[in-house]
Amino acid sequence: MSPASPVLSVVVPAYNAEPYLARALDSVVGADGVEVLVVDDGSTDGTAALARRYETAHPGVVRLISKPNGGHGSAINAGLAAARGEYLKVVDADDWLDRGALESVLATLRGFLAAGRPVDLLVSNFVYEKVGKRTKTVVRYQGALPAGRVLGWGQTRRFGKRQYLMMHALTYRTAVLRAAGLVLPEHTFYVDNLYALVPLAHVSTLYYLDVDLYRYFIGRSDQSVQEAVMIRRIDQQLRVNRLMLDHLSRVRVADRRLRAYRLHYVEIICAVSSILLIRAGTRAHLAEKDRLWSELHAQDPWLYRKVRWSVLGQISNLPGPAGRRVSVLAYRVAQRAIGFS
Secondary structure, eight states, X not given: OOTTOOSEEEEEEESSOTTTHHHHHHTTTTOTTEEEEEEEESOSSSHHHHHHHHHHHSTTTEEEEEEOOOOHHHHHHHHHHHOOSSEEEEOOTTOEEOHHHHHHHHHHHHHHHHTTXXXXXXXXXXXEEETTOSSOEEEOOTTTSOBTSEEOGGGOOOOOTTOOOOGGGEXXXXXXXXXXXXXXXXXXXXTXXXXXXXXXXXXXXXXXXEEEEEEEEEOOTTOTTSHXXXXXXXXXXXXXXXXXXXXXXXXXXXXXXXXXXXXXXXXHHHHHHHHHHHHHOSHHHHHHHHHHHHHHHHHOHHHHHHHHTSHHHHHTTOOHHHHHHHHHHHHHHHHHHHTOO
């Protein structure tokens, strides 16, 4: 590690985020060894001016990167290109980090760097901060990842259905993201799924720190993960879904456990896409659902068999109107179990 290198770069993609950006920044600014890159993605409100005030108040710690609007993926690309930290974490502008947990993460990363054995990926917990919900759901990785020791994929265990590694759980070594050639598509929502999948083929070592670091704010009516919004943007969900499937087809991994986890992840995303198309309900949407699966069958029969005939693949493809109603009901139960509903 260069003496000038921060331990951690926190990239904050921000588009018209003036009402809540300060909360995100206050949760990370001032932590020792952290640089904060606010990527203003062509905002039309006071986002840039607010970030500039933080940059002025914290020179050398906060940097504002202003760019034309290109979407969430474009903002992450810009942050990754500018990052100087040994590790990188993305914090969306309406989310925040727990400061005590952040200090634990930084201490752990410093230990790896001081020993000259940096892990490729640190995994920590995240909390659904659901509007109007007093009981908060925490996604932890106990059982799947033995805590407190450096692991190879072969030492991981089976991931539960709610334990897929969302972006919020991940702190990558910056060099891993660059070695993976990660470039997220522009003007596309839901690219966090690619961020959480593509670099894993370049991750050899990981470490699970059992702290509740990331606070995932959910419940704004215009938020991209609201079901009605996702249905309106189903073309972008499908674009990301197809890119994930294409990645699995093109990039094979030797490790059995990593291969199983990647399949686990795309099974979930394919099920979400299928249910959203069922919920949209038109003939065109149902035809698009059939097209998604038939394309996969033609592209990669092995991957098709693994995903289509998984439990989730079968539940999301029950035949006929009655079957579709059962599929949606199962999805609703899963939403409540996971805690984001």
